[in-house]
Amino acid sequence: MRIVVFGLSITSSWGNGHATTFRALTKALHAAGHSVLFAERDVPWYASHRDLPDPPFCELALYGSVGEARERFAADVRDADAVVVGSYVPDGVAIGEWATETAGGTTAFYDIDTPVTLAKLAAGDHEYLAPALIPKYDVYLSFTGGPTLTRLEREFGSPAARPLYCSVDPDLYRPDDGVPRDLDLGYLGTWSADRQPTVDRFLIETARALPERRFAVAGPQYPESIDWPANVDRTDHLPPAEHARFYNRQRFTLNVTRADMIAAGYAPSVRLFEAAACGTPVISDRWAGLDELLTPGEEILIADSPADVRRWLTEVSEEERAAIGAAARRRVLAEHTAERRAAELVAHLSERPAPPAGPSR
Template sequence: MKIAFYGSSLLSSYWNGAATYYRGLLRDLAARGYAITFYEPDAYDRQAHRDIDPPDWAAVRVYPATPEAMRAVAAEAASADVVVKASGVGVFDDELLAGVVAASRPEAIRIFWDVDAPATLAELAAAPDHPLHRAMPELDLVLTYGGGPPVIAAYEGFSAAACIPVYNALDPTTHHPVPAEPRFAGDLAFLGNRLPDREARVETFFLDAAARLPQRAFLIGGSGWADKAMPANVRHLGHVYTREHNAFNTTPLAVLNIARDSMAAVGYSPATRVFEAAGADACLITDAWTGLDLFLAEGTEVLVARDGRDVAEHLAALTPERARAVGAAARARITAEHSYAHRGAQVDAILRRVAEEKRSGGKRGRGAA
């Protein structure tokens, strides 16, 4: 089957947290025989910050961020068997959704793939005339990269034919242990862009912990933090390219995961960083959120904190031996249960089932798990 996938960027992770997710899933689907074209706009300076060259497992079409170019690439949905419009493309999202739905053939599988379900659902609740409401009757599936039962119920309440979470995962060929790099040496490292619904939690879980342990070394990577006031023992790294993530995760004593406000509230939303860290054998400390136990066991495969005091206490008590044991256990669990091979098999089964239902005139999407 031919997939036309319209997303933010496959080539760059710059202000684009979905890049690792797209790469892992689409690479696996390509290995299963799908012919994939990924459409991404030339926007937000991402093309100047590419992490990868165009891969051999997907054709990448970078188009100018203009209405004319958007309409031209939307029209190409007519040649695909599976048409995917992801959330958060960032340029003409509403028009692109309408365009690809209108252009796709009736027998094609139409999917809205939500990489930020809490934000999208809040928009749908606030705006009865939202374009996604209008598109919903034409969609065969809503897929999300997190959210669990609350998100499924909410989307089905908005008349989605079916909503199925396809969680983040690990690609062990790209995220794995590497030798330590002095640039990333420290006791606790956090990687994430500065966003309005994350900043307060970074203050609570990361900066508060740093203030409590002035003798320990803390690192923060990601865009937007340069003018943020921080304790003297915090070193700001700026944007960390995906090719550097393994060293970033392998080198420090521990790494910290902090969910955004909306993701923490909904739960069942492990970030790509969780799987990247586990793949690199990192000892992960995470804020608490519902559904974590589906992926990692507290105390043995991950350390869980409720606030900055908890983070500081975990770090103060952590020995290199304990850190290695937690990291190794996390890597074993994630590799065995949560690789992109697992997610690719899930999506492949979903697509084949829905295609058969459409051919036989069955109800679109229902029961495709």
Template sequence: MKIAFYGSSLLSSYWNGAATYYRGVIRDLAARGHDVIFYEPEAYDRQAHNDIAPPDWARSRVYAATTDALNAVMDEAALADVVVKTSGVGVFDDELITGVMSRARPDAVRIFWDVDAPATLEEIRPQPGHPLRQALPALDLVLTYGGGPPVVAAYESLGARRCVPIYNALDPDTHHPVPPEPRFAADLSLLANRLPDRERRVEAFFLDAALRLPGQRFVLGGNGWADKPMSPNIRYIGHVPTRDHNAFNTSATAVLNIARDSMAATGYSPATRVFEAAGAGACLITDAWVGLELFLAEGIEVLVARDGADVAAHVAELTPARARAIGEAARLRICADHTYTRRGVEVDALLREETARRRAMVANA
């Protein structure tokens, strides 16, 4: 099938945490014979920070953030068997959901793919006239990369015909164990962009833990933290390109995951970082959220913290041997149950099922 995929960026992870997810899913779909064109706008300086070359498993189409360029790429939706609009493109989000779906062929499958469902739902619930909410009844599928039963129920209550979670996963060819590097050495590291609905939790789980352990080393990576007050034992290193994530994850005794406010409240929302860290065999400490047990077993494959005091206690008590054991157990679990190959099977089946349904509906009209 020819898939037109309108998202934030395939080529850059800069201010774009969904990049790893897009790459994993699309690469597997390509291996199953699908032809994917990914349309990404020139926005947020992402193209100046590309961290992969244009791949051979998808065609990347970068377009200027202008109305003329937008209309040109939206017109190409008419050529596709499947039209996908993601959340969080960052520019022209409202225009895209209306424009690409209206241009799609009658027999084409129409999908909204939400990479931040709790935030999207919070935005559209009070707005009956929101373009996405208006579009929902005409879509074949809403796919989400997290949220579980609460998100499915919420989308269907707002008019979505069908909502299916396609969770984050691991590409073992991309994220795997590598030798540690001194530049990332730490007792605890965190990789997270500074966002309004994450900052408070970073303060509570990471900055507070560092204050409690002045003799331990902490490393913070991600965009936007340069002017944030931090204790002297935290080293801020800025944006970490995808190519360095393996070394980042293997060079600390433990790696911290912190969900955003909305995802923590909703649950069933494992971040990309969870799978990247597990794939590298890192010892992961995560904040607590409902549904974690579907992915990793607490105390065996992951350590769970309810606040900064818990994080500090884990770091203080963790021995290198136990950290290695937890990291290896997590790697084996994720490689067995949560790879993009498994997610690709799910998405491929959905696309074929919905294509057959759509074509039958058109034929019988």
């Protein structure tokens, strides 16, 4: 297939989780024989933090405005087998309206932020998607599965809402026995107001209670007002090339989910799969659908209180810890690799629903 993608970013992972998702997916598509044109809005905050300025697995095009995109990519959009527009794309409504009117093949909206998107729509915020645009896309690809898919079809009129969870590139994320496990618990994620209370309870409070243990938090945009304990290492930005080493340093890693995604359920973070692929056991907050992705107690540990976190750090034997990590790695390699996700994407794009009776779009 020839696929055109308008995405938030593939060149910069700074402050977003989209880049690693698009990198893994397009790399797997390329390996399977498909070709991808990735069109990315050239914005200054990513231009100054590009850690993959020339991705080898897709054709990259940076554009400066909607008008430029329409002029440069009209033929590509018309001739492609599929056109995918991602969430949080600048001027995403205008891009989506033009793409759905111009495309000759399947059109899809890829929502890496589905619960956030639906909350924005409920508030009348149409930053990158409007309710009237949803039925115009042939397929709504969602990072969130479960009941949200039914809602997208029944309430918003999507012809086909399908799950397309995040994934992991096993070439990049794997165990490394050469890296010392010198951290008891770590967390990788950009600061957000709704995640921070859980980080406070599960990591900062635990670090204060266990001063002899070592902890780490990596990610940008954390306020200077946070009082980090002395045994918490802070890294402002960790590029993707260093993520696997960071996970391999940890005895356990913490997964924290945004409030909107907890409410919707069925919304795994890419960090969850990346850590598991490294064989690092994950301690996660609780949300609906998590037990369908990884088995609690065997492949993942679900915390309801700081006491749970403290108990696992101090009472789980090294043998038990390694067994949980190994079991999670087996499950992720079987069900959540980028190769598996790319095949699902192609299948969803190939099942384009029949157009309604009447004039074509």
